[in-house]
Amino acid sequence: MNIVEAPKALLSNTCHKKEPVSPQALYVKKHHRHHHLITLLRFFVLFLFLTLWEFSGRLELIDTFFFSSPSMVVSYFINMLLDGSFFTHTGITLLETLLSFFLITVISIGTATLLWYSKTLSEISEPYLVVLNSLPKSALAPLFIVWLGTGMNTIIVAGISVAVFGSIISLYTGFKQVDKEKLKLIYTLGGNSFDAFHKVVLPSCIPVILSNMKVNIGLALVGVIIGEFLAARRGLGYLIIYGSQVFQLNMVITSIIILCVIAMCLYQCIQWLEHLYKKRAGS
Amino acid sequence: MNQPVLECKNICFSYHNLKGETKALTDISFQVNKGEFLAIVGPSGCGKSTLLSIIAGLLSPESGEVLLNHQEQVKIGYMLQQDHLLEWRTIWKNVLLGPEITKTLSPEKEALALKLLSDYGLSKFKDKKPGELSGGMKQRAALIRTMVMEPGLLLLDEPFSALDYQTRLMVSADIGNIIRASGITAILITHDLSEAISLADRILVLTRRPATVKKELPIRLTLQENSPLGARNAPEFQELFTQLWKEISDEYCGGS
Numbered sequence: 001m002n003i004v005e006a007p008k009a010l011l012s013n014t015c016h017k018k019e020p021v022s023p024q025a026l027y028v029k030k031h032h033r034h035h036h037l038i039t040l041l042r043f044f045v046l047f048l049f050l051t052l053w054e055f056s057g058r059l060e061l062i063d064t065f066f067f068s069s070p071s072m073v074v075s076y077f078i079n080m081l082l083d084g085s086f087f088t089h090t091g092i093t094l095l096e097t098l099l100s101f102f103l104i105t106v107i108s109i110g111t112a113t114l115l116w117y118s119k120t121l122s123e124i125s126e127p128y129l130v131v132l133n134s135l136p137k138s139a140l141a142p143l144f145i146v147w148l149g150t151g152m153n154t155i156i157v158a159g160i161s162v163a164v165f166g167s168i169i170s171l172y173t174g175f176k177q178v179d180k181e182k183l184k185l186i187y188t189l190g191g192n193s194f195d196a197f198h199k200v201v202l203p204s205c206i207p208v209i210l211s212n213m214k215v216n217i218g219l220a221l222v223g224v225i226i227g228e229f230l231a232a233r234r235g236l237g238y239l240i241i242y243g244s245q246v247f248q249l250n251m252v253i254t255s256i257i258i259l260c261v262i263a264m265c266l267y268q269c270i271q272w273l274e275h276l277y278k279k280r281a282g283s
Numbered sequence: 284m285n286q287p288v289l290e291c292k293n294i295c296f297s298y299h300n301l302k303g304e305t306k307a308l309t310d311i312s313f314q315v316n317k318g319e320f321l322a323i324v325g326p327s328g329c330g331k332s333t334l335l336s337i338i339a340g341l342l343s344p345e346s347g348e349v350l351l352n353h354q355e356q357v358k359i360g361y362m363l364q365q366d367h368l369l370e371w372r373t374i375w376k377n378v379l380l381g382p383e384i385t386k387t388l389s390p391e392k393e394a395l396a397l398k399l400l401s402d403y404g405l406s407k408f409k410d411k412k413p414g415e416l417s418g419g420m421k422q423r424a425a426l427i428r429t430m431v432m433e434p435g436l437l438l439l440d441e442p443f444s445a446l447d448y449q450t451r452l453m454v455s456a457d458i459g460n461i462i463r464a465s466g467i468t469a470i471l472i473t474h475d476l477s478e479a480i481s482l483a484d485r486i487l488v489l490t491r492r493p494a495t496v497k498k499e500l501p502i503r504l505t506l507q508e509n510s511p512l513g514a515r516n517a518p519e520f521q522e523l524f525t526q527l528w529k530e531i532s533d534e535y536c537g538g539s
Contacts, residue, residue: 181367187341188361189432191384199384203371281371 068253076250077258090258093224093235096152097266100159101220105213107164112171116201117193122172133165138226145231155227155235162223163216170215174208175201206281210274217266225259236262287314287350288357288436288468289338294347296333297493306493307333311347313487313496315436315468322471322479324527325489326534331472334494335361335438338470351436360434362442366425368413374400374424375409381432392431399427403461418446419454426458430465437462437469443478455482456512476527480504481514486527491534498530 050070056062057069080086115122141158148154178201186196228237236255243251296308307330315321325331336342338349339361351357368377378396382388400406403423413421443451459482462469473479479486480502488498504517
């Protein structure tokens with residue numbers, strides 16, 4: 001079969017060359033080539049950074065006791081995998097982040113809905129929301145420790161506190177920006193404000209909610225790490241603080257790299273949700 | 284037959300803010316008979332839309348009253364300036380929005396919606412999203428959404444103003460014919476005088492703000508063919524247009 005087919009393929013190849021390439025095909029080709037080039041260069045930057053880091057350690061340009069090195073990070077990571085500490089610490093951080101994220105989403109959508117329904121309520125709460133949003137939330141963490149003790153509750157509350165006020169404000173603003181005439185349509189069809197909310201406001205704000213979630217997942221992680229710095233015996237935040245105190249910089253840097261990967265994965269999950277929504281909405 | 288479907292008695296309305304009150308409507312009285320097509324024209328910003336909102340019950344008048352014929356329990360349908368189809372719903376789901384909200388969705392309503400879709404040439408687009416339709420088709424879908432509620436009185440708030448001129452001629456002819464054929468009572472608000480003449484049985488001219496009824500003009504055209512486009516060719520058209528234009532332009536010049 002192969003022998004028979006080979007000349008055919010050759011023939012079609014030569015034929016293809018004679019045909020003028022359509023501008024569209026040329027454009028697509030150029031686009032793909034550009035795309036591949038970008039991906040390649042991205043990996044190259046990473047590779048360059050890792051090589052520089054590794055060799056400047058080996059050549060004793062930097063002190064690996066303070067700066068660690070890729071090979072030391074990898075071997076520390078393998079140790080973490082083997083003794084299972086990777087799973088406990090990463091698992092606990094991930095769990096806390098997801099719980100805070102979930103609570104942030106529920107609380108902020110709920111509150112923004114209430115504010116949308118009641119103008120009075122939104123006017124009363126506006127200055128409080130603005131102040132709470134601009135307050136550096138890490139200042140609250142010691143209070144949470146006193147009130148809730150050291151443990152998961154404090155950490156989750158810290159995670160929520162970082163994102164929730166900003167999230168309420170941006171969701172409420174999004175809800176408010178829905179076309180007034182579309183709301184009027186619901187009223188002319190005999191609907192009430194409940195119909196207006198769940199037939200028009202909520203569906204038209206799904207893109208706002210999704211982009212808000214993207215911000216929140218990052219902020220939840222920030223809050224959880226702050227919480228773990230102060231009030232934990234487990235988790236990546238704890239490893240970072242503990243590692244720096246006992247000069248185990250391998251531990252610190254490995255934990256930071258794991259955090260990077262977690263942050264990226266969580267963001268990608270929301271991105272995927274958004275993609276899914278767009279695909280459904282577009283069909 | 285000549286029982287009024289709607290009677291407005293001495294309606295007054297003003298808007299309030301801290302700087303003072305803006306009188307929008309003063310002492311507006313008129314009535315609409317069954318099956319009649321009434322057009323309301325007036326200088327821009329004179330409170331035409333406010334009047335429609337009051338008739339629809341979205342606003343309540345400061346004084347005066349809106350009386351609807353009680354014997355027939357008139358339901359009001361309202362068409363807004365833009366189609367406002369919800370872009371995340373299919374045309375079918377958009378058309379059934381009214382029954383869905385009032386929880387009157389029934390097989391009969393669905394049958395009616397299907398019939399209207401095929402009458403207005405939209406059956407093919409039933410499962411499409413509004414984004415895939417042209418402006419005129421969207422406006423027809425919006426009309427179906429209103430008609431599915433089986434209104435006894437249809438309020439049209441410059442429903443063609445968002446369309447470009449050619450589509451506008453087509454759609455206003457279309458919708459005019461549909462409304463005539465269904466024998467429904469309708470009130471049209473417009474600033475397009477020829478549109479008013481070609482569609483309506485009677486035209487109400489409002490004064491500038493605070494608006495009140497300035498003149499009532501019955502429209503009788505001798506027609507070869509009974510269609511809004513044919514109406515524009517009627518011998519009386521030009522004269523009526525001039526007369527209307529004079530009434531309106533007086534309002535513009537009188538104040539400034």
